[in-house]
Amino acid sequence: MITLELADVEIDYCTDCGGIWLDAGELELLLSDREKARQLLDSFKVDKTSTENVRKCPICDKKMRKIIVGESKPTLLIDKCRRGDGLWFDRGEIQDIFNRAKLDRDNKIQKLLADMFSHGQEKQN
Numbered sequence: 001m002i003t004l005e006l007a008d009v010e011i012d013y014c015t016d017c018g019g020i021w022l023d024a025g026e027l028e029l030l031l032s033d034r035e036k037a038r039q040l041l042d043s044f045k046v047d048k049t050s051t052e053n054v055r056k057c058p059i060c061d062k063k064m065r066k067i068i069v070g071e072s073k074p075t076l077l078i079d080k081c082r083r084g085d086g087l088w089f090d091r092g093e094i095q096d097i098f099n100r101a102k103l104d105r106d107n108k109i110q111k112l113l114a115d116m117f118s119h120g121q122e123k124q125n
């Protein structure tokens with residue numbers, strides 16, 4: 001994993017899979033609107049029926065929980081450390097969460113993410 005800076009927040013990016021790890025509190029930092037951030041975090045529900053591969057937390061190495069974000073379909077599932085170390089987003093999921101919650105009124109984060117990942121996507125295609 002490499003460290004990237006996104007809107008003054010240091011995020012961990014996996015160059016192999018395109019996933020992103022946010023330490024506890026970093027998602028809140030990225031969401032400039034505090035009230036919307038709280039609503040988003042309140043919408044997290046543990047999914048006990050998911051068949052997605054279980055991931056391990058990069059900090060404590062324990063199996064993480066699958067978390068359903070909000071109510072919208074298709075279901076967005078992210079991974080959350082049971083101890084609260086942080087959140088894991090598979091490739092594209094962090095863009096998804098910003099889109100769905102309409103958190104980023106001026107699209108600042110979306111643009112940064114697009115810039116950050118456009119190079120890797122070009123290589124893939």
Ligand SMILES: [Zn+2]
Pocket residue numbers: 057058059060061062081082083084085086
């Ligand atoms: Zn952990």
